Amino acid sequence: MCGIAGVFHRDPQKPIDSQVLVNMAAIQYHRGPDNFGYSNPPGLGVGMSHARLSIIDLNEERGRQPLVSKDQNYYLVHNGEFYDFQKIRSGLVSKGARFATKSDSEIILHLYPRYGLEKTLDYLRGEFAFALYAKNDDHMYLVRDRFGVKPLYWTETEDGIVYGSELKVLFAHPSVKRKLSAAGTYHQLIQVTVPGSTAFDGIHQVLPGHFIKIKRKNGQLTVTNKKYWDIDFPVAGEYVNHKDESHYVEGVREQLLEAVQHRLQADVPVGCYLSGGIDSCSILGLSAAARQDPVKAFTIGFDSEAYDETPIAREMAEMTEADQLVLTLSADDLYKNFSRTIWHTERTIYNTLAVAKLLMSETVQKNNYKVVLTGEGSDELFAGYPAFRKDMFLYGLDSLPASLRNEWQSSLEESNSLFRGAMLPREDFNSVAMSEVVGFTPTCLQNWLHCDSFAMKLLNPQWRDDLKNYDAGAAIAQTFDRDQLDGRHPLDKAQYVWIKTMLEGQILTWGGDRVDMANSMEARPAFLDHHLAKFATTVPPQLRIKGATEKYVLREAMKGLLPETLYKRQKFAFMAPPAHTDTKKWKMLMNLTDEFASKEKVEAAGLLDYDGIRALIDGHEDPSMDRDTKVQLDAVLNHVLGVQLLHHHFVEQDLPKLAQQRADELGWKAAS
Numbered sequence: 001m002c003g004i005a006g007v008f009h010r011d012p013q014k015p016i017d018s019q020v021l022v023n024m025a026a027i028q029y030h031r032g033p034d035n036f037g038y039s040n041p042p043g044l045g046v047g048m049s050h051a052r053l054s055i056i057d058l059n060e061e062r063g064r065q066p067l068v069s070k071d072q073n074y075y076l077v078h079n080g081e082f083y084d085f086q087k088i089r090s091g092l093v094s095k096g097a098r099f100a101t102k103s104d105s106e107i108i109l110h111l112y113p114r115y116g117l118e119k120t121l122d123y124l125r126g127e128f129a130f131a132l133y134a135k136n137d138d139h140m141y142l143v144r145d146r147f148g149v150k151p152l153y154w155t156e157t158e159d160g161i162v163y164g165s166e167l168k169v170l171f172a173h174p175s176v177k178r179k180l181s182a183a184g185t186y187h188q189l190i191q192v193t194v195p196g197s198t199a200f201d202g203i204h205q206v207l208p209g210h211f212i213k214i215k216r217k218n219g220q221l222t223v224t225n226k227k228y229w230d231i232d233f234p235v236a237g238e239y240v241n242h243k244d245e246s247h248y249v250e251g252v253r254e255q256l257l258e259a260v261q262h263r264l265q266a267d268v269p270v271g272c273y274l275s276g277g278i279d280s281c282s283i284l285g286l287s288a289a290a291r292q293d294p295v296k297a298f299t300i301g302f303d304s305e306a307y308d309e310t311p312i313a314r315e316m317a318e319m320t321e322a323d324q325l326v327l328t329l330s331a332d333d334l335y336k337n338f339s340r341t342i343w344h345t346e347r348t349i350y351n352t353l354a355v356a357k358l359l360m361s362e363t364v365q366k367n368n369y370k371v372v373l374t375g376e377g378s379d380e381l382f383a384g385y386p387a388f389r390k391d392m393f394l395y396g397l398d399s400l401p402a403s404l405r406n407e408w409q410s411s412l413e414e415s416n417s418l419f420r421g422a423m424l425p426r427e428d429f430n431s432v433a434m435s436e437v438v439g440f441t442p443t444c445l446q447n448w449l450h451c452d453s454f455a456m457k458l459l460n461p462q463w464r465d466d467l468k469n470y471d472a473g474a475a476i477a478q479t480f481d482r483d484q485l486d487g488r489h490p491l492d493k494a495q496y497v498w499i500k501t502m503l504e505g506q507i508l509t510w511g512g513d514r515v516d517m518a519n520s521m522e523a524r525p526a527f528l529d530h531h532l533a534k535f536a537t538t539v540p541p542q543l544r545i546k547g548a549t550e551k552y553v554l555r556e557a558m559k560g561l562l563p564e565t566l567y568k569r570q571k572f573a574f575m576a577p578p579a580h581t582d583t584k585k586w587k588m589l590m591n592l593t594d595e596f597a598s599k600e601k602v603e604a605a606g607l608l609d610y611d612g613i614r615a616l617i618d619g620h621e622d623p624s625m626d627r628d629t630k631v632q633l634d635a636v637l638n639h640v641l642g643v644q645l646l647h648h649h650f651v652e653q654d655l656p657k658l659a660q661q662r663a664d665e666l667g668w669k670a671a672s
Contacts, residue, residue: 002065003031003051003517004077004152005164006131007173008140010219012045014159018670019663020173021049023656026663027172028165030344031079031517036668037064039075045160045216046133046140050077053370053520054268067101069109073135078105079165080128080150081524083262088123108132117141117211121228125262125530129206131163140214146229147377147528148208148504151513155203160221161214166514167203167346171650172659177202178651180643182463183470185607188348188646189455189639190472192448193505195479199347199646208504229530230484231499233492233537245556248539252382252532253557259529260286263373270371271296271364273523274317274324276309278551278558278566279375279384281316283526285561287373288320295320298364298372300356301328304581315563327363329356335588338641339596343649344518345510348642350635358515365519372516376507377527380499381536382551383544387443388494392545395440395490425450426628431473437480439490441473442497447632449473454636457612464609476501491541589637593617596644605647613640 005024007016021038032051040047050065067076082088085104088111093099097110111120112132127149132141142163144152154163157175170176184199193199196207206212209229215222260283264270272284274297287295297317301310310326317324334352341355342348349355364372379385383392425447434441434449441449449472456464480500485493508525516523526532539553546552559567593613602610619625620633663669 002053002077002079003028003165003169004048004065004079004129004131005050005169005172006046006048006077007160007162008133008214008216008221009045009160010216010221011159012043012138012216014045015042016040016045016047018047019660020656021047022668022670023659023663024164024169024172025049025051026666026668027655027659028169029662029666030520031165033520035064037066038670039066039068041072041075044133044135046075048075048077048131048133053517053522065105067103067106067109069113070098070100074109074112075133075135076105076108076130078108078128078130079152080130080145081126081263081522082107082124082128083126083265083529105130117143117213118228121211127524127528129165138216140216142206142212142214144206144208144210146209146530146533147499147508148205149508149513149525149528151509152206153198153203154206154212156221156223161223167198167200167650168343168655168659170203171655174656178655180607180646180651182459182466183475185463185643186455186459186467186470187472188643189458189636190448190451191348191350191506191635191639192445192472192476192501193347194472194475195500195504199643200650227481230481231496231533231537232484233488233496235487236489236492237487245543245553248543248553249556251535252539252553255529255532255535256282256526256557257286257290259526259532260373261290262529263524263526264290266371268370269296269368270373270524271298271369272322273297273360273372273374274299274313274322275375276312276316276566277375278554278562279378279527281313281375281562281566282378282554282558283373283375284316284320284322285558288322289561295322296367296369297322297324298360298367298369299324299326300360301326302356303328303330306581312563312566312569316566319563325363325367327360329359331582331585331588333359335585335592338592339645339648341510341515341518342642342645345514346646346650347505347509348639348646349510350638352638354510354515357511358518361516361519361521361523364521370520371522371524374512374523374525375527376512376523376525377503377533378551378554380495380503381527381533382539382554383491383495383541384551384554385444385498386550387498388491389545389548389550390443391440391494392491392541396541396545426626426632431471431477433471433474434477437477437482438485438493438497440493442494444494444498444502445473445476451632451636454616454633458608458616458636458640459612460606460609463607489541491544492537589641590617593637593641596648597641601644601648605644605651607643607647608640616640 025036028051032053034052034054036051038049048066065077082104088107092110128145129150129152130143162170162173164170171178179201181201187193188199196205210227213224274280299313302308334355337355341358429446429450431441431449543553599610602608
């Protein structure tokens with residue numbers, strides 16, 4: 001797990017500043033503190049750099065990147081892990097390949113010349129982002145894994161393309177402009193972003209399951225975007241002849257165990273994140289079964305009993321004889337580290353769970369662990385979120401008596417009352433454009449699209465006028481592949497939309513890679529193994545949600561590993577207590593708002609409307625406001641603070657200068 005960076009010039013003869021490449025590695029030192037490397041051979045117009053976190057092949061020199069093929073025709077920088085690479089490597093050796101390192105990364109340099117990129121990607125299993133330059137074709141490829149576990153950003157400058165693992169890496173390059181856009185800022189305020197976009201003007205993400213091909217010819221660059229993988233649910237009629245229930249239960253158990261076993265492979269110790277949910281408890285149970293020694297389990301606790309899952313996590317740890325460490329967090333911990341968290345997430349956050357996750361990864365690092373297995377992806381594949389059950393009850397159970405459907409709906413609302421205004425909408429909302437593409441507006445997006453009435457009033461007047469006809473639902477929906485939606489069951493559609501929006505844009509960014517790698521810690525989400533995902537799509541909807549029970553097939557597959565209380569428990573959304581639930585938390589949020597969103601700072605940034613912010617705060621402090629609205633406005637206020645912090649960190653600061661200072665502090669210098 002590492003950080004990558006690079007440039008690709010239109011003019012191959014234009015020199016690339018070596019120290020700039022080093023600085024781009026230095027500003028992401030947290031992603032790879034073990035060593036760095038760079039390459040910018042003359043006459044190619046290509047520069048690459050790399051900050052390394054050593055997990056496979058710990059030899060400092062042998063594993064240094066960029067990697068260059070023996071014939072110097074291919075150049076590679078890679079972030080992430082390729083599982084089962086030993087098997088691939090053995091097959092390549094039998095065909096005459098000769099490897100220079102023991103790194104998993106090097107398989108790309110041998111697969112690509114033999115099979116081309118798309119066939120190469122079929123071989124790859126894991127979480128990854130990489131850049132590959134092929135000198136013979138004069139092409140650069142930017143590639144991102146299937147679900148978007150690993151980030152990869154790019155932009156175009158006057159000289160060419162600049163790319164990197166984080167926004168700050170691009171901003172360390174002096175030619176990259178740093179400016180928030182109207183639509184980008186608006187989407188930060190409503191939580192859900194347009195896939196492939198960022199808050200910043202002209203800065204893009206490589207989409208999950210896609211690669212960018214950059215072709216250079218006669219001083220011109222042609223950029224094409226191609227999908228190589230997608231989550232593919234069967235059309236609804238194909239579920240009719242499904243197999244016996246035991247086939248799916250046993251299949252999930254087998255596939256998940258294999259995914260866990262692959263992710264336990266490392267040349268450093270591997271631990272597990274453990275909450276009170278089925279997902280992480282399943283991962284811990286399988287890890288404990290696959291290992292001879294006790295597993296180190298890391299648990300986040302909160303000082304609010306209503307949101308704390310520590311008791312069930314302790315029960316699971318005791319059951320598996322895990323060595324558990326519990327980090328209990330308070331308002332002081334969460335809001336004192338809010339600004340630092342935004343520096344790493346590079347997008348706004350609606351809940352301080354992101355801060356909690358950052359503090360946990362820091363604890364993992366202090367305990368000398370670099371790798372943990374996590375439960376992310378389970379809810380996406382097996383329909384665990386309350387929003388999925390609501391969509392199933394509304395659209396996927398036409399043959400069920402209305403009375404029973406209403407009973408299950410009432411049970412869902414009651415058990416998730418804490419999360420209305422966040423995980424569930426406070427009231428139904430329909431996006432005409434979204435419904436036209438999907439067939440309905442998935443519940444997971446309703447709350448955030450409904451924030452429009454708050455968010456527009458918060459933008460500066462000029463942007464508000466510019467966006468008066470803007471349709472966020474339409475902008476998001478037009479990025480979906482209709483071929484993956486047409487003819488699908490409503491539950492499949494809801495899961496597809498979540499995977500394309502909330503999973504990549506939220507859970508895997510501010511809830512995953514960005515706050516984990518902030519402390520040089522690699523998280524491995526076993527549920528997002530694409531072999532397991534392929535099998536999960538074949539599980540009929542009525543076995544993912546059976547009656548009122550979510551994740552039914554997973555529960556049955558893991559039944560022998562789980563405490564009975566957890567096996568029988570409904571999904572409980574994992575989030576930190578909102579600010580309004582605690583006087584101290586609210587006061588600390590207001591203190592931060594006074595510091596970063598004062599009238600002077602808001603007007604200087606020119607992004608938001610200070611009067612709109614004050615009206616929002618005054619309304620939130622109205623004692624007659626209902627709890628669901630307070631939950632939603634808590635999220636919006638966190639986004640307001642986040643927008644101002646994005647400007648503070650990435651526009652006000654001189655990022656090229658900061659990157660140079662970081663390189664000087666580390667002693668990372670280009671060769672003279």
